[in-house]
Amino acid sequence: MNIYDISKQAGVSIATVSRVLNGSPNVKPATRKKVMDIIDRSGYVPNAFARGLGLDTMNSIGIICADSSDLYLAKAVYYIENDLRKNGYNCILICSGYEHKGKEDALSRLLNQRVDAVIMAGSTYVEAEPKDNRYIMNAASQTPVFLLNADLDCPNVYCTVCDDFKAARSATCALLNSGITDILYLYNSRSYSGMKKLSGYQAAYHMHKIPLNADMMQFFDGSHENIDGVCRFLCGLKEQGLVFHAVLASDDMLAVGAVKYGKMNHIAIPEELSVIGYNNSLLTVCSDPEITSVDNKLEAMCSQLVRTCIGVLNSESMPPKVVYQGELIHKGTTRLTDQQSKSDQHKGGHF
Amino acid sequence: MNIYDISKQAGVSIATVSRVLNGSPNVKPATRKKVMDIIDRSGYVPNAFARGLGLDTMNSIGIICADSSDLYLAKAVYYIENDLRKNGYNCILICSGYEHKGKEDALSRLLNQRVDAVIMAGSTYVEAEPKDNRYIMNAASQTPVFLLNADLDCPNVYCTVCDDFKAARSATCALLNSGITDILYLYNSRSYSGMKKLSGYQAAYHMHKIPLNADMMQFFDGSHENIDGVCRFLCGLKEQGLVFHAVLASDDMLAVGAVKYGKMNHIAIPEELSVIGYNNSLLTVCSDPEITSVDNKLEAMCSQLVRTCIGVLNSESMPPKVVYQGELIHKGTTRLTDQQSKSDQHKGGHF
DNA sequence: TTGTACGCGTTATCAT
DNA sequence: ATGATAACGCGTACAA
Numbered sequence: 001m002n003i004y005d006i007s008k009q010a011g012v013s014i015a016t017v018s019r020v021l022n023g024s025p026n027v028k029p030a031t032r033k034k035v036m037d038i039i040d041r042s043g044y045v046p047n048a049f050a051r052g053l054g055l056d057t058m059n060s061i062g063i064i065c066a067d068s069s070d071l072y073l074a075k076a077v078y079y080i081e082n083d084l085r086k087n088g089y090n091c092i093l094i095c096s097g098y099e100h101k102g103k104e105d106a107l108s109r110l111l112n113q114r115v116d117a118v119i120m121a122g123s124t125y126v127e128a129e130p131k132d133n134r135y136i137m138n139a140a141s142q143t144p145v146f147l148l149n150a151d152l153d154c155p156n157v158y159c160t161v162c163d164d165f166k167a168a169r170s171a172t173c174a175l176l177n178s179g180i181t182d183i184l185y186l187y188n189s190r191s192y193s194g195m196k197k198l199s200g201y202q203a204a205y206h207m208h209k210i211p212l213n214a215d216m217m218q219f220f221d222g223s224h225e226n227i228d229g230v231c232r233f234l235c236g237l238k239e240q241g242l243v244f245h246a247v248l249a250s251d252d253m254l255a256v257g258a259v260k261y262g263k264m265n266h267i268a269i270p271e272e273l274s275v276i277g278y279n280n281s282l283l284t285v286c287s288d289p290e291i292t293s294v295d296n297k298l299e300a301m302c303s304q305l306v307r308t309c310i311g312v313l314n315s316e317s318m319p320p321k322v323v324y325q326g327e328l329i330h331k332g333t334t335r336l337t338d339q340q341s342k343s344d345q346h347k348g349g350h351f
Numbered sequence: 352m353n354i355y356d357i358s359k360q361a362g363v364s365i366a367t368v369s370r371v372l373n374g375s376p377n378v379k380p381a382t383r384k385k386v387m388d389i390i391d392r393s394g395y396v397p398n399a400f401a402r403g404l405g406l407d408t409m410n411s412i413g414i415i416c417a418d419s420s421d422l423y424l425a426k427a428v429y430y431i432e433n434d435l436r437k438n439g440y441n442c443i444l445i446c447s448g449y450e451h452k453g454k455e456d457a458l459s460r461l462l463n464q465r466v467d468a469v470i471m472a473g474s475t476y477v478e479a480e481p482k483d484n485r486y487i488m489n490a491a492s493q494t495p496v497f498l499l500n501a502d503l504d505c506p507n508v509y510c511t512v513c514d515d516f517k518a519a520r521s522a523t524c525a526l527l528n529s530g531i532t533d534i535l536y537l538y539n540s541r542s543y544s545g546m547k548k549l550s551g552y553q554a555a556y557h558m559h560k561i562p563l564n565a566d567m568m569q570f571f572d573g574s575h576e577n578i579d580g581v582c583r584f585l586c587g588l589k590e591q592g593l594v595f596h597a598v599l600a601s602d603d604m605l606a607v608g609a610v611k612y613g614k615m616n617h618i619a620i621p622e623e624l625s626v627i628g629y630n631n632s633l634l635t636v637c638s639d640p641e642i643t644s645v646d647n648k649l650e651a652m653c654s655q656l657v658r659t660c661i662g663v664l665n666s667e668s669m670p671p672k673v674v675y676q677g678e679l680i681h682k683g684t685t686r687l688t689d690q691q692s693k694s695d696q697h698k699g700g701h702f
Numbered sequence: 703t704t705g706t707a708c709g710c711g712t713t714a715t716c717a718t
Numbered sequence: 719a720t721g722a723t724a725a726c727g728c729g730t731a732c733a734a
Contacts, residue, residue, distance in 0.1 A: 002727055013705045018729060028703060048465050049403035050727035053710050058400065058464070060443070068419065069429035071633075078420035081446050090464060092411070093444040095432050113409070113441060114399050227636050256637050263639055282422075285578050286607050286637040288614055353711055364721045369713065379719060401711030404726050 001044045009042075010035045021046060052114075060090040061309070062110035065121040066098050070224055071252070071281045072298070076121045076148055079302035087310050089116070098124055104135045111142055117309050119146045123164075123193030126150035144312045146305055149296075150192055151321070158312065159321045160305040162296040164193045167326030168200025169207075171248055171276050171294055174328060176208050178335060180246045180274060184237070185217045186258065187250035188224070197250050197278070215242055220254060230257025231264060238265065245273055252277035252284055255291045259333060275333035289332025296326045352395045360393075361386045372397060403465075411441040412660070413461035416472040417449050421575055422603070422632045423649070427472045427499055430653035438661050440467070449475055455486045462493055468660050470497045474515075474544030477501035495663045497656055500544055500647075502672070509663065510672045511656040513647040515544045518677025519551025520558075522599055522627050522645055525679060527559050529686060531597045531625060535588070536568045537609065538601035539575070548601050548629070566593055571605060581608025582615060589616065596624055603628035603635055606642045610684060626684035640683025647677045 007014040019027050020035040052058040065073040081091045096106040140156040147159045185201045205212050222229040249255040255277030262269045280295035311318040358365045370378050371386040403409040416424040432442045447457040491507040498510045536552045556563050573580040600606040606628030613620045631646035662669040
């Protein structure tokens with residue numbers, strides 16, 4: 001079944017069928033009805049490939065993320081797919097993994113597919129070495145690129161980020177204000193955003209004029225699901241004599257590990273150990289007590305990212321960078337008041 | 352840049368360029384090299400739409416799931432995408448939601464895109480009413496359909512499932528054998544697989560000649576993330592006077608709620624309350640104690656599903672149905688021995 | 703309001 | 719081993 005078959009059966013030319021199909025106003029109602037009847041009866045659907053060839057688009061957008069089963073990225077993909085679909089776009093999903101090669105492959109795959117845009121979700125896509133971001137810039141010269149939680153200043157690249165520096169600083173300040181000065185910063189990623197969080201932690205100490213201790217910034221080098229490993233890692237630190245009364249984690253999963261560590265060692269939470277996670281994910285409510293966490297407004301960010309994307313595809317002028325503000329959500333692993341953390345957000349504007 | 356530009360620069364016809372591109376053996380090595388040099392230098396890539404039009408495929412496969420941010424489905428999508436990519440296919444992801452309309456829309460969208468195959472992940476896609484599965488059968492007449500965790504006997508539909516009936520029965524038997532006869536079955540889905548699990552629970556009681564109590568099979572009607580709601584739901588049951596010393600949940604998230612319920616009411620786990628979850632997801636290790644859960648071999652199932660899919664696309668003969676066996680993974684919320692549960696798997700073969 | 707004819711960039715068939 | 723040319727099915731400029 002193609003447009004010729006329909007045109008023959010309806011006794012009109014393919015141009016008229018095409019016009020009916022695409023809702024052109026220049027069709028006599030009677031003709032339109034006649035054609036529509038044939039189309040409905042036959043169940044004809046235009047061939048998407050032919051359409052794509054002529055229009056140079058199949059209305060599809062690529063989404064790259066490192067691991068779509070990661071709690072945070074899974075949410076991001078879900079929000080983005082929903083919004084794009086509402087705007088008439090299909091999503092081609094590629095999980096790139098965390099290695100550079102995988103990222104480049106994913107991007108080139110999508111460009112070969114001639115997607116209308118590429119969305120890269122996750123801070124892992126912008127790296128410290130400028131040359132490692134070259135491949136994104138090259139892609140952007142062909143197709144608009146939209147980054148979620150990563151920042152890259154380049155034409156045709158649009159960033160939607162959460163200010164992780166401020167959020168981490170606020171969280172740290174909240175702990176410092178409550179009188180805890182031995183805060184262990186626990187992280188598992190050295191990505192752009194990972195480094196921003198670390199800087200935020202450090203900035204809070206500077207603000208409070210408390211010297212930093214390198215041992216209190218610990219990198220956990222393990223799988224994103226190895227909660228038990230995090231727990232053992234902290235036990236190891238304790239055995240080495242490291243003393244800390246709070247853990248600020250760059251990810252909720254690390255925070256869950258910290259809570260487990262506390263329980264295993266009979267350390268009361270939050271009385272003797274405060275814990276703050278990051279992402280305010282489902283994990284925070286699985287834990288007992290529930291984990292205080294930084295909410296980084298993922299849904300709002302995704303919604304904004306798609307809005308920007310659609311705008312760009314419609315040749316509207318769009319901001320190359322939109323910054324959201326994280327918010328500390330107090331739950332059961334801290335004994336902080338909202339007042340304290342809020343006052344800190346207003347300080348430190350000099351950073 | 353198109354194939355004509357390359358052919359001109361190389362001083363050959365487009366046919367030769369095409370042959371070089373597609374690795375035809377009928378090209379003189381010297382010519383091949385000459386053409387390849389031009390291609391490499393210019394960075395030319397064949398137009399995917401034109402290619403699609405000619406070959407009637409763009410090597411893309413649709414994945415439909417209700418909610419790609421659901422822990423279980425997210426894993427499924429991840430495994431499937433990875434395997435398909437290794438086989439040279441791209442994935443178009445659509446989240447259909449749990450309503451019928453969304454599912455139909457998703458499917459028709461993919462068919463319009465002329466995907467090579469459709470994968471529907473999740474038990475929600477096969478419903479009790481045969482007419483509600485009509486849309487899948489129709490799709491199957493155009494494109495092969497692969498179901499994960501759902502069973503539909505229809506030409507061109509291939510099913511990869513886990514025997515949830517047996518798994519639920521084994522889990523229930525394990526509890527019964529340990530002397531607990533008041534087991535609350537908690538579920539949140541009336542899908543095909545949801546009903547299978549429920550039947551498994553009931554079958555175990557039959558096997559042990561213990562009468563069923565309708566109050567002990569409770570449906571939780573809430574969001575997939577409302578752990579607090581589950582907890583309150585159980586508290587409500589307790590207040591109504593319902594007595595149970597074990598909870599068998601159709602989903603880990605429900606089991607997490609049960610553990611929380613136990614803690615809130617100072618019920619010792621597993622001493623006074625055993626809890627078994629389903630899916631053996633990350634949630635089971637977030638909880639304290641870690642939750643005993645039914646592992647349904649998701650990764651193996653996905654791998655098999657993709658293998659079947661690739662086989663079908665290559666016109667190989669493939670089995671329309673592959674059944675996996677779940678396995679009870681003992682963790683901290685039960686006091687069962689492997690022996691007990693294993694012996695039950697061998698009984699009841701008459702079901 | 704409608705129809706004709708061409709272009710989109712491949713792949714494949716058939717000559718040579 | 720290579721080239722000319724016909725599909726593939728649609729959108730659309732232009733003509734009528």
